[in-house]
Amino acid sequence: MTQEQWGQLKQELLKTIGKNNYANWIEPLELSDVSEGVATFSVPTSFLGNYVSQNFGDLILYQMNRVAPEIRRVKFSAASMSGKPSANHSANEPASPSQDTPAAVATAEKPSAFDTRLNTAPLDARFTFDTFVVGKPNELAHAAAKRVAEGGPVTFNPLFLYGGVGLGKTHLMHAISWELKSRRPDINVLYLSAEQFMYRFVQALRDRKMMDFKELFRSVDVLMVDDVQFIAGKDSTQEEFFHTFNALVDHNKQIIISGDRAPGEIANLEDRIKSRLQCGLVVDLHPTDYELRLGILQSKSEQFAKTYPGLQLADGVLEFLAHRISSNVRVLEGALTRLFAFASLVGHEITLELTQDCLADVLRASERKVSVEEIQRQVADHYNIRLSDMIGPKRLRAFARPRQVAMYLCKQMTSRSLPEIGRRFGGRDHTTVMHGVKRIDELQVQDAQISEDLEILRRTLES
Numbered sequence: 001m002t003q004e005q006w007g008q009l010k011q012e013l014l015k016t017i018g019k020n021n022y023a024n025w026i027e028p029l030e031l032s033d034v035s036e037g038v039a040t041f042s043v044p045t046s047f048l049g050n051y052v053s054q055n056f057g058d059l060i061l062y063q064m065n066r067v068a069p070e071i072r073r074v075k076f077s078a079a080s081m082s083g084k085p086s087a088n089h090s091a092n093e094p095a096s097p098s099q100d101t102p103a104a105v106a107t108a109e110k111p112s113a114f115d116t117r118l119n120t121a122p123l124d125a126r127f128t129f130d131t132f133v134v135g136k137p138n139e140l141a142h143a144a145a146k147r148v149a150e151g152g153p154v155t156f157n158p159l160f161l162y163g164g165v166g167l168g169k170t171h172l173m174h175a176i177s178w179e180l181k182s183r184r185p186d187i188n189v190l191y192l193s194a195e196q197f198m199y200r201f202v203q204a205l206r207d208r209k210m211m212d213f214k215e216l217f218r219s220v221d222v223l224m225v226d227d228v229q230f231i232a233g234k235d236s237t238q239e240e241f242f243h244t245f246n247a248l249v250d251h252n253k254q255i256i257i258s259g260d261r262a263p264g265e266i267a268n269l270e271d272r273i274k275s276r277l278q279c280g281l282v283v284d285l286h287p288t289d290y291e292l293r294l295g296i297l298q299s300k301s302e303q304f305a306k307t308y309p310g311l312q313l314a315d316g317v318l319e320f321l322a323h324r325i326s327s328n329v330r331v332l333e334g335a336l337t338r339l340f341a342f343a344s345l346v347g348h349e350i351t352l353e354l355t356q357d358c359l360a361d362v363l364r365a366s367e368r369k370v371s372v373e374e375i376q377r378q379v380a381d382h383y384n385i386r387l388s389d390m391i392g393p394k395r396l397r398a399f400a401r402p403r404q405v406a407m408y409l410c411k412q413m414t415s416r417s418l419p420e421i422g423r424r425f426g427g428r429d430h431t432t433v434m435h436g437v438k439r440i441d442e443l444q445v446q447d448a449q450i451s452e453d454l455e456i457l458r459r460t461l462e463s
């Protein structure tokens with residue numbers, strides 16, 4: 001197992017356990033040695049080693065075995081790779097006790113993993129309903145998740161949550177799980193990613209423990225499977241998933257599934273599974289809008305204020321970020337974390353200027369590239385006129401005003417020069433464009449309708 005192979009394998013792990021778990025638990029691992037069938041990882045603390053070993057140890061071993069079948073064990077050692085002492089140990093101290101994850105050979109002597117418990121990814125303690133900010137784009141998904149989390153009679157089965165990257169699917173699933181566990185500690189809730197399902201299934205096949213596997217999955221009261229698109233194209237796993245699904249539904253057990261798109265749109269997913277997934281309630285998490293982003297930023301900055309007491313946040317900073325970072329919530333959160341950490345380091349109030357400095361790269365990356373054509377199309381739509389009339393020579397006010405609005409937006413939202421914009425508007429001169437831009441600049445303060453139009457158009461174009 002080379003460092004390069006480990007690097008590739010980490011990417012697999014990222015897909016399996018999600019970005020949050022990955023960043024917390026896998027990223028800090030350093031592969032320090034592979035010899036005599038044992039892969040040793042250096043970890044910064046024995047706590048981390050312990051945790052990774054318990055929760056991800058066999059997953060790591062399984063993944064490693066795909067490229068290096070000779071590895072029988074993975075070991076997590078709190079001594080650093082370079083031989084330097086770790087934070088907790090002096091150079092002369094022996095390395096802290098490492099935590100070994102037994103390989104298939106060793107597990108054979110132990111009680112089967114299926115007899116004890118499932119080694120699934122742990123729930124993130126921060127992902128609760130309390131910390132989930134609700135807005136228009138996610139209110140339906142939130143309401144459905146809340147309903148399921150009440151643990152009452154099963155009304156829709158399955159609940160299928162879908163949406164783009166970083167929009168809160170995993171957060172909602174963990175929240176359901178936390179809530180169910182606190183309301184009904186007696187019931188058996190199982191949360192896992194679709195890849196973990198596959199991994200368990202493959203392991204059961206390999207260890208000839210299919211009966212245990214089936215029993216275990218059929219004994220849960222609530223089954224949650226995250227990122228179901230992963231099993232697309234994996235025939236035997238799909239087959240097993242289908243049977244598990246049916247057995248649970250037959251016994252009126254709640255199932256909650258998430259995916260990156262609607263069931264019908266997942267390529268290479270068997271039709272019978274698609275149709276089962278569509279049987280219950282299918283709800284999607286829409287891309288965030290400005291208000292939701294602002295709400296999330298406000299809620300997160302209140303939490304940060306507790307970590308960094310005394311740190312001042314200037315007015316307008318959150319609004320600026322909500323306006324400028326329109327990608328997913330993960331990016332938004334990351335930006336805020338960085339901003340607070342940076343400001344506390346330099347001991348400075350978080351001003352707009354500091355924000356622009358500190359987050360220059362994030363802001364640049366999330367600059368939405370809007371084209372002149374897009375703007376023209378949207379504006380024509382908005383004013384209900386034909387595109388050709390807007391671009392063409394007619395001077396009627398009904399066309400001239402929208403034309404000026406479109407020119408203004410092109411100047412604001414693209415990097416095109418005035419002559420270039422002029423060319424795209426039927427070969428007009430750059431002074432005409434300049435005049436139009438100036439006129440709209442004036443009008444947006446005097447005319448409430450124009451300023452509202454601009455706001456709507458900007459938002460549509462940015463989303």
Ligand SMILES: Nc1ncnc2c1ncn2[C@@H]1O[C@H](COP(=O)(O)OP(=O)(O)OP(=O)(O)O)[C@@H](O)[C@H]1O
Pocket residue numbers: 018019020127131132133134138163164165166167168169170171172260296329330333
């Ligand atoms: N409405 C929300 N309120 C508060 N935090 C949110 C909200 N939506 C997303 N987040 C946060 O954004 C981050 C990404 O969310 P999550 O991991 O649930 O996304 P996901 O939809 O599962 O993405 P992926 O498809 O990448 O797995 C998490 O830290 C989560 O807490």
